[in-house]
Amino acid sequence: MASETNPLGLLGIEFTEFASPDTDFMHQVFIDFGFSMLKKAKANDIVYYKQNDINFLLNKSKQGFSADFAKSHGPAICSMGWRVEDAEFAFNEAVARGAKPADDAAKDMAYPAIYGIGDSLIYFIDVFGEAQNIYKNDFEDLAEPMIVEEKGFMEVDHLTNNVYKGTMEKWANFYKDIFAFTEVRYFDISGAQTALVSYALRSPDGSFCIPINEGKGNNNNQIDEYLGEYNGPGVQHLAFRSRDIVGSLDAMEGTAIKTLDIIPEYYDTIFDKLPQVTEDRDRIKHHQILVDGDDEGYLLQIFTKNLFGPIFIEIIQRKNNLGFGEGNFKALFESIERDQMKRGVL
Structure with a gap:
């Protein structure tokens, strides 16, 4: 539960999103680190990689927030998803505490978000875990997934x-x-x-x-x-x-x-x-x-x-x-x- 010591009900990191002018190189590095490529977003060109409790999203979209971010920064971590108990509550509380809402951003994902370091995004995610998560809801299996041995x-x-x-x-x-x-x-x-x-x-x-x-x-x-x-x-x-x-x-x-x-x-x-x-x-x-x-x-x-x-x-x-x-x-x-x-x- 949200509390005085944890006012947004923060529960950890759900994902890290990457964007780059050269996504092929990022893909190979993820594979070399032992991340398996499993799914693709239903709505756009975002690929999901996983190793244990580390989730990576590689955004290959040519338009939208992440594409623009990569044009400005080159290879970049353009957003993170942070786990919370209640995404709407966390978003509203963050804004009330002084965060800048990312409502004006051409977001690639339909989750509430604020601007973070260097105008990257912090998404609030309240659907996570094995039973139900955003990868089951918003992603679909790749026709040719790449399963590699994890590296620990x-x-x-x-x-x-x-x-x-x-x-x-x-x-x-x-x-x-x-x-x-x-x-x-x-x-x-x-x-x-x-x-x-x-x-x-x-x-x-x-x-x-x-x-x-x-x-x-x-x-x-x-x-x-x-x-x-x-x-x-x-x-x-x-x-x-x-x-x-x-x-x-x-x-x-x-x-x-x-x-x-x-x-x-x-x-x-x-x-x-x-x-x-x-x-x-x-x-x-x-x-x-x-x-x-x-x-x-x-x-x-x-x-x-x-x-x-x-x-x-x-x-x-x-x-x-x-x-x-x-x-x-x-x-x-x-x-x-x-x-x-x-x-x-x-």
């Missing part, structure tokens, strides 16, 4: 927003004031040449987080590079929660998905700091997985290089740890800077 990705752990300098607090307040997200972390991160600051917010139902990044210092940092290429603020990356990150990466070997390079010296001391890690250490080194934790637990994480324009994917496995890999920020930041140098950005 269970759900979206978090999604990170990149915003212009001076607007991080504005966007944090958007999520706090409308949805009642709570702040769980604040980061001030520096590499050799660039820096950023970040708020991490948790949804009121506790099912996912949204870190918000703002660049700091010179304009060649990774956040400003994203904003320039993407033509505005938006979703920088999605994080997939894996039940077995080593197994997931083993299954992805041979695909076109490339991950960031980590300096070998990182592994000289990491297992001394975290001796409780039970996963195969040679495989961790082989895949260049980052490890972080404390006395109570640890996490393993890895980041792809940019996949869709400036958007990338994080893979994370949590073992009694709800952090974001704070102990890895320096190594990760320097890895991103090295990648920027290779691409001529720094």
Whole structure:
């Protein structure tokens, strides 16, 4: 039920919608990640992909909101569907709390929606679960579905927003004031040449987080590079929660998905700091997985290089740890800077 601590009755993420001038490439990346292509929307050219509790929509429509969004941003996450108890109630309550209704948008789906980060859409979905869901109601089976072996990705752990300098607090307040997200972390991160600051917010139902990044210092940092290429603020990356990150990466070997390079010296001391890690250490080194934790637990994480324009994917496995890999920020930041140098950005 909606409550003071969860005023819209938010219950998690239902789908992420992608649009791109090159949808064939996105399709192949989804397949490489282990998503099966199952259905197509009855009303327009939207294809549905699934892996466990992660639902992707690839919008191939040539007209409408998503097509226009891709023209402005290139490959993009143009909308998300968030689960709520009552879609109309959540929409009305969001608008009453200051959200901008998306009634004027040429929406590709007939669900109530508001404008979110970078004028992407947040749809409110109150039909979800195995018994009844939007994919049964509004989609039809493909004549030739593509069923692939899943890669162990269970759900979206978090999604990170990149915003212009001076607007991080504005966007944090958007999520706090409308949805009642709570702040769980604040980061001030520096590499050799660039820096950023970040708020991490948790949804009121506790099912996912949204870190918000703002660049700091010179304009060649990774956040400003994203904003320039993407033509505005938006979703920088999605994080997939894996039940077995080593197994997931083993299954992805041979695909076109490339991950960031980590300096070998990182592994000289990491297992001394975290001796409780039970996963195969040679495989961790082989895949260049980052490890972080404390006395109570640890996490393993890895980041792809940019996949869709400036958007990338994080893979994370949590073992009694709800952090974001704070102990890895320096190594990760320097890895991103090295990648920027290779691409001529720094």
